[in-house]
Amino acid sequence: MSPIPKLPTPITIPPTTSYTHPTPPLTPLTPHPLTATPAPPAHLLSTPYTAKLGSGAWSTVYSLTPHLAVKTPSNPSALPILHAEAEILSHLTAALTTSSPPCVARIHYYDPKTAHLYLDLLAAGTLESLARAPNIKTKTQRGEPVVGFAQWLFLAERLVAAVAAVHAAGVVHGDIKWGNVLLRAYTPGADGDGDGDEVWDAYCRENPGAVLFEPVLCDFSSAQRGGEVVGEGVSAVTTGFAAPEVLRGFLGGGKAPLEVGADVYSVGMTLLAAALGSEVYEGVRHVGIYAREGDPVGWVRGGERAVKVGRGGVVEGVLRGCFGRGAEGRVGLEEVAERVKVWKGRWWEEGRGGGRWGW
Incomplete structure (x- = not known):
């Protein structure tokens, strides 16, 4: 190259x-x-x-x-x-x-x-603005992401696919976070037209006026191609979303070469934030100390937001294995995509009527 x-x-x-x-x-x-x-x-x-x-x-x-x-x-x-x-x-x-x-x-x-x-x-704003919107936080039940099951599963499905496409093109993003995820309104298909997904099209028909927002990645200023380190490495990181190995390299003053596992971690952090309606370590002093531990779900379970990531629920089920202190042992995006597919099917067959399905 x-x-x-x-x-x-x-x-x-x-x-x-x-x-x-x-x-x-x-x-x-x-x-x-x-x-x-x-x-x-x-x-x-x-x-x-x-x-x-x-x-x-x-x-x-x-x-x-x-x-x-x-x-x-x-x-x-x-x-x-x-x-x-x-x-x-x-x-x-x-x-x-x-x-x-x-x-x-x-x-x-x-x-x-x-x-x-x-x-x-894109005029629809960012994932951060959607998840922080005060009008949505009072509408969800115990165990349900603040953006709702449908929107969260839709985001997970499309974000994983977007990052996988970027990786297939030989690029690692390096700074995935909810502020770097723009939103576009989903266009239901009709006889093969539109964006075309059977479940999401049926959901839109069942809920007239409901809008699903799909993610569009932006800000590639920290991105690298083919494992190549640009200049001194990653030019900037966002502490609360960066993989621990990238954060350690960046804060240590050394180069921070990127691998796809770093993006997997950041995808997990982005989807976790979208479930919580806030950054995982928001308001915490010395965020880097906790971020480098690589256990954001454990951190959340220690506080009042634990209701959004209950054991055996949707969020944990999709994101399990995306974290850790190093890239070794992290799941790949293909596995995350398969989990989303399974939970999407379960939600459509069992959970969209309400109740405590997501817990």
Whole structure:
């Protein structure tokens, strides 16, 4: 695999609050069906970035149109990181063109002069915003995820499939968390149209007005291809979601090469947070100490949130074996997917009528 190309001498980036698009037309990435599209409308090239969506260690993301966002570097040192992300996203956008609907937030344009990435924007928000919504937390029964059995199983099924597709394309994400999972409304199938799943289509017919949200992965700034360590390794980690081996390497100042097992752990943490409606170690001082133990389910069982992950219930049944202090012994995504399939079938046959089925 060819090395990631080096950027030219870093340029000075003006403050993002007043920064505008470059005036020359943007140069598309290597042409493929998703990027061989017209350049953004001319008025976008001179519009200040004001509609801020969020920010992280290296970048700030702004909304440009209802369907297009721009990711900008926060400082000059972020340029090579965003350049590497653009290369990975270009690869994934091309490799996953058969995924319908797409399971990653696709890149449409990249301006190497400013390291600006123009990406899919999904208006439904993030998994974090869904799971934290105060109106849903009073509706669930004992043993049921705060987002409900249907939504949680749907998320688990689709998130595992999305990460598996990314892995099949030779990429490890490296920073999976509920804030990096965007949401798209599921489209029920009709005579083979739409997203097409028999159980979920039937659920939507039984519950008119109900909306299932499926996950779309974003933020590949910590991603690596083919086991290759980019620069000094992982550029940033989120302590409460990172696999212990990655966290130890990152906090120890050494390189943190990624393996697929690290993403399995983070998928488990993301789905656990979606069940709880909060991060596992939320509000805890010295989170890293507990996170490195690799036993988030045990931690949850020691508190009042234990009702959401009861022994023998749905959440434990799906996530069992996703954790641990090291990647050795963790289950693979294929096994997690099979568990979701089993629990989905049980829920459809036995549990969707209510009661204490999920405990």
